[in-house]
Amino acid sequence: MSINVEILGGSLMVQHYVEEIGKPDHLQLVSNSDVFTATGRTKIGVIWDLAVRKMDDETCEFTNTVQSCFTPELTNFLAQQGIPVDLFRAGRKPISEAHNHQETPMFAKSIERHALRQG
Numbered sequence: 001m002s003i004n005v006e007i008l009g010g011s012l013m014v015q016h017y018v019e020e021i022g023k024p025d026h027l028q029l030v031s032n033s034d035v036f037t038a039t040g041r042t043k044i045g046v047i048w049d050l051a052v053r054k055m056d057d058e059t060c061e062f063t064n065t066v067q068s069c070f071t072p073e074l075t076n077f078l079a080q081q082g083i084p085v086d087l088f089r090a091g092r093k094p095i096s097e098a099h100n101h102q103e104t105p106m107f108a109k110s111i112e113r114h115a116l117r118q119g
Helices: 072-080 085-118
Strands: 002-008 011-023 026-037 040-054 060-069
Touching: 002 085, 011 040, 040 072, 060 085, 072 085
Parallel strands: none
Antiparallel strands: 002 011, 011 026, 026 040, 040 060
16 A cells, blocks of 8 residues: 555545556556545545556656546535536546646656666
8 A cells, every 4th residue: 555645726635545456567556535625524536547668679658647536425525515526527627637747757757767777
């Protein structure tokens, strides 16, 4: 298990990642994450998928995908506040995409440093 704590879109998230796939070129982690918002606490599912594909002898393609999933707790949390699921999804998407766009180059650089040390 890996625990990641960060603020995303103004909400504190505690992600409890468990490995689903663990291969040298593909890592998939799944979390039933705690989310602390101004209006209370809930849970959101997160699937984090990282993959590396060899392009040629000198180049690899790195893919970093994060998918959020509704949990029963999140659906109830939103319903209690009168927030439609589609509105929540639309508001969260640009925040998640910006966060992923910011972190992906750093993950790639870290993997590159590790690979070069091994070589």
